[in-house]
Amino acid sequence: MxxxxxxxxxxxxxxxxxxxxxxxxxxxxxxxxxxxxxxxxxxxxxxxxxxxxxxxxxxxxxxxxxxxxxxxxxxxxxxxxxxxxxxxxxxxxxxxxxDHPDDIAVLANRMTMLRPARKARLNTPAQFLLESPECAVQEALETRGMKLPLVAKPLRAGGSSGSHTLGIIYDQQGMKDLLDGKLEPLRPPVVLQQFLEHEGVLFKVYVLGDTVQAVHRPSVHDARLKNKAKETCTTESEKGNSFINRKVEHDLGPGEKEVAKSSEHEEPHVQMWTYMSRTCPNGEKPVGLHVQMPPQEKLIKIARKLRDVLNLELFNFDLIRCREHLEEGERDVYYIIDINYFPGYSKMPGxxxxxxxxxxxxxxxxxxxxxxxx
Known part of the structure; x- marks a missing residue:
């Protein structure tokens, strides 16, 4: 250089x-x-x-x-x-x-982030903005057909402080903790997004112009994180926090680590997640996650639609696959849950x-x- x-x-x-x-x-x-x-x-x-x-x-x-x-x-x-x-x-x-700053700005706010995807007729979870603790949460959920569990995300995205932290809100007590400001760094305004079961893995799809490449990334397995994990607990009573930090190291293979916070109950009200390392080396699958990668032609089709509507060249998106049960059998439905501008391409092999x-x-x-x- x-x-x-x-x-x-x-x-x-x-x-x-x-x-x-x-x-x-x-x-x-x-x-x-x-x-x-x-x-x-x-x-x-x-x-x-x-x-x-x-x-x-x-x-x-x-x-x-x-x-x-x-x-x-x-x-x-x-x-x-x-x-x-x-x-x-x-x-x-x-x-x-x-790319142009005005186009990039759409992805810096999680309430505007997924609008282009919906415009392109791509699936996204229902969500709404919890602006303050005084919001009528239950009414807002019912209006949008949403129910617990929910995913709470910071409103600001784009690599700002705490922007990669999310919380899984399981019940009314978990919602109360969020509204009471006990889930740092998650404080209103936050985006509440419908949780969708997706087999404990998401696909991070990198886009570089016409190039489209995906890697596996571990995620929340189901509404109660029913996976075997090694847990080491460290109390945070000195911070006046009623929560216990649980460092959860799932057996996901090299390079995979997650940090979770939960209450002292056997079934937590909230799980706080911060991904310390997001992909396995060389794009390998995390150990124990026997989930097929979506067809490349499917990824390219989604990426092209997003690229056209976003008017951006450098971005990635988080894609989850949900199983929909029908009378004639099951089918896969893909949802876009997050889009990031100029992501960490160093995690993309080659x-x-x-x-x-x-x-x-x-x-x-x-x-x-x-x-x-x-």
Whole structure:
């Protein structure tokens, strides 16, 4: 990875981003994201594809940071970023920006996140926004045909603090604990989503333009987490919390670990989950989860529909498979339960080569579109 002095560079709109000489890929990412994503292997693959990488400083004017042929970004915590990027795009029309901030913003809020999926006629669980403890919860549930157990998720998504924590609310006591603010970091406003039995596994489907690849990930097995687990309990009485932290290490194979919180009752009112590691190495199935991967053509079809309606190139979605019992037998029904922008591609086997290939195709496609407009 190299840097280019602003004083010696040409501006991005003065160069052709598809010429044979190396193209400058500027990236603006949070430090944690940058560390996991920008690896030596990725830099190597991008150089083979004709790109040189340069780190952009989001606190400084982009115009002062040299030539940028392709701009990659995920800066959700900067309120002014969208406007600055929009202005930069107008001044530098030849720069390929992946993706537009307005399209990304839809996925930062879990109440807007699944609307595009429903627009594309894809299945999603029923859900509603619990804005405050004073909300008429029971009435809202009945109106939407929802019932316990429910999944409680933070309203804010996109990698913000606590955004990957969820709670399974089993009963009225669990709901009371949520409303009373006892389930940190889950406090209203939170999204309540209908829990659907899905055999203890979800499929995390990564999308890189036309590339679609899925991996298994462990999930809640059923409404009472009826799986064999090794449990070590640590009380949190010093925090004034009536809950017990249970570190649950399911026999899921290497790389799989979950953390759960439950009450002291034999059957908990709430289970709090934070996934410490989300996939098995090399895309292998977690031990004990004998669930078939959905057909690749099914995944591609869903991904294309989402890509069209989201107008995004870099995202993944969590897919669960539910068994529907009919008189003539059973059938599989797939539900999208979460969508994330610019996810942790480092968990996708072989992401470096796939990303370089995507970027090359994306730039070539943008060139063709530009020539048609001209």
């Amino acid at each position: 190299e840097d280019e002095s602003p004083s010696t560079s040409t501006s991005s709109h003065e160069g052709d981003p598809t010429r044979s000489e190396p193209k400058w890929l500027g990236f603006a990412l949070h430090p944690k994201k940058r560390k996991s994503f920008v690896t030596p292997k990725l830099v190597e693959e991008l150089e083979r594809a004709g790109f040189k990488m340069k780190q952009l400083d989001p606190s400084k004017p982009l115009e002062e940071q040299g030539r940028v042929d392709v701009l990659l970004h995920k800066m959700t915590s900067r309120d002014d970023w969208s406007k600055r990027l929009e202005n930069y795009a107008k001044e530098h029309p030849r720069t390929c920006i992946v 992401y470096e080569k796939a990303f370089a290939s995507f970027l090359k195709s994306y730039v070539e496609g943008e060139k063709e579109n530009s020539e048609k407009r001209e």
